[in-house]
Amino acid sequence: MAERMNQKLKILYLMKILLEKTDETHSITVQEMITALASYGITAERKSLYSDLESLRTYGLDVIGVQENRNYYYHVGNRQFELAELKLLVDSVQSARFITARKSAELIHKIEGLASQYEASKLNRQVYVTERVKTMNESIYYNVDSIHTAISENAQIRFQYFNWNVDKEMLLRRNGGYYEISPWALTWNDENYYLVGYDSSETKIKHFRVDKMLHIEMLPEKREGREVFQEFDMAVYERKMFGMFDGREENVKLLCDNAMAGIVIDRFGKNVPFLKKDAEHFTMNVKVAVSRQFFSWVMGLGSGIQIIGPVWVVDEMKEEIRRLSKQYLQENQHESGITGSDKKI
Known part of the structure; x- marks a missing residue:
């Protein structure tokens, strides 16, 4: 009874074998298909397999047969996902900090199931390209x-x-x-x-x-x-937030070196007008959530970008600079702030 049930599943197992064991650089013969089906308790004859392969083509599976000498070699050509696309999915899952390490491993294993066993090994290597900090909240x-x-x-x-x-x-x-x-x-x-x-x-x-x-x-x-x-507008909302930190929203005027054009386009998009100041500078007005994270972004660009308005934002920027100066430049900070046990060896 069980053997008869397995026979009814023959074409499904044949598709599984083709998807797992073949790709554009790996093929199998009809005899190898017969051997693989036998491992699932299914018997098959050559003539019936030719009919099954044609049924799979009609279904939509891209089964390609190539003759070499006296043998025909079969493999699956086009798949739902190309290997390059699967690599992108794997790297996206691995890069996403909001997915835990355990859940990342589970998702990547499922993505590997969309490739042949040979391509899956390439995806597996993709996982270890770099180590990234992941969230610890499994839920x-x-x-x-x-x-x-x-x-x-x-x-x-x-x-x-x-x-x-x-x-x-x-x-x-x-x-x-x-x-x-x-x-x-x-x-x-x-x-x-x-x-x-x-x-x-x-x-x-x-x-x-x-x-x-x-x-x-x-x-x-x-x-x-x-x-x-x-x-x-989600895109507008994200552009205003720096590191997704809240702050008082304000239209801020920035003075920028021409060399900063690409950086501000990446941050605020192409729709923000640039007003030429002189041969080397332009100004722009952008709505942002004014916060320390915004000030840090500006300071990180050095002399390339300067806040020039409104006055209260400029004053807060100056205050942030004074705060940082006080934090790092106090005369006795080295003696009072670092003990012998804190020193690096």
Whole structure:
């Protein structure tokens, strides 16, 4: 009975064998197919296999047969995903900080199943190109699914939110109290996944790192803030935020060296007008969330970019520079701030 059932599955196992054991540089003969099917408890004759191969072609599998001397060699040509595309998927999974190391390994193993066993070994090497910091919150995989479900069902959610403390322990915000948010979008920014939603208690848009969310529950209440998000543009929102840190929004005027054109286009897009200042400089006006992260971005570009307005933003930039100078340039910092036990050997 079991043997008869296996025979009914013959064409499915034949497709499995072809997908696993062949690609554009690896082929198998009909005799090798017969041997491989036998390992699954299935008997096959040459004539029936020729018919099965033709059925697989009709189904849409790109089975290619090439004659060499007296033998025909068969392999699968075009696949749903090319090897280069699978490498991109693997590297994206491996690079994503919001996916834990364990879940990354599981996803990559599934992606390898889309390639032949020979191509899968190349994908396996791709995994170890570089080591990257990964999130430690294993529930993120399911957090994303819960948020998508709430968005599709137009429902509010509640959750707890945490930060890491100096002892590398989860420290719940609000003393463990729950946040109640209307979820409207998910975005991947600065190598992290963020929920963007509406907080009706503060009547404002907020964002939260998904890997720092715990115990997400869908609420019976419908989402609020629809009128706010009707005019919401995720691309504009992300450009305003630096490292996804909040700050007071302001139209800031920047003076830029011409050499900085590519950098500001990468940051703010091509639609921001450049106004020629002189032969070597241009100015631009951009809306940003003014924060220390924004100031750090400007300072990181050295003399290439300067904030020239409005006055309060320039003053805050000066204050940030003074703060950093005080932090690093105090006369007695070396003696008072570094003990013998702190010195590197």
